[in-house]
Amino acid sequence: MTITTTNIVQLDAGLKERFQKLFRAEKRNTIALAKEAFQIHGEHYHVAERKYDKDFEKWWTTQAMDRVFGTRTNWTKWHRAGEAIEKVHVRFGAYIGNLPPNRDALYEIAMLQADELRLCLENKYTRTSVTEPEADWKHPKEPQPVINPRATAGSIRSWRKKWREPSQPRTDKRTLPFITIRLHGSLYDFDKSGHPSGLIAAGQAVEINQRIIDFLKPLDVFVRADSKLEQLLAGYDKRRVTAENWAQKAALTAKRKIVSKSRGKS
DSSP, X not given: OOOSOOSOOOOSHHHHHHHHHHHXXXXXXXXXXXXXXXXXXXHHEETTXXXXXXHHHHHHHHTTTHHHHSSHHHHHHHHHHXXXXXXXXXXXXXXXXXXXXXXXXXXXXXXXXXXXXXXHHHOOOBOSSTTOOGGGOBOOSSOOOSSSTTOOHHHXXXXXXXXXSXXXXXXXXXXXXXXXXXXXXXXXXXXXXXXXXXXXXXXXXXXXXHHHHHHHGGGTTTOOOOOOHHHHHHHHHHHXXXXXXXXXXXXXXXXXXXXXXXXXXX
């Protein structure tokens, strides 16, 4: 993801104070808060290793940032919200004013692929299968964009689920079991620090899903593919939140033990 700001943000107490001020006026400063979180994430998160660098972890612990953001899960939602703003700004700049000023809605927007994002900004499209030709898609004659200033996290998530996992019409005759494809189970693996540790990441699952769909599109008249991507990602998200919470509790317990020992020595 391209970051438009080139200045490096200092991880210090001053940054913590800026975040706290932004939180006090959350509705008014949602965009600013999300953009700053996204910038910091881009500067300190190692994609290949799927974790933050030592400077970030030290800052997070030293400044007790869990008291500011609550949990790493909330931090994730903030920087992903900033990612959504950046995506629209870079790829669909004319629509930037249509974004909802709501963190959770922006988070759901960040979960969309580029083609899905374009569709959501233009209108409310529906389809009966993931390989259905674009000419057969349905949409309101008068545009009703999924992404609009009043959109909620629920409305965006609902559209994405129906788009990725459309229900099969009763008249569809593509009903005979044919091929089963299974994904590597380590998608749900996390280490003690709450970081993904599996062979495959959530983003890769999304890419593989799309590759399979693209491959099968020319065969749409003969075969029907029913994706379970949203179910997989929901399972991943549930386990990620649990892993992050356990890691946070473990870190707090370790910190208390250190403080207790220090007081005992004194």
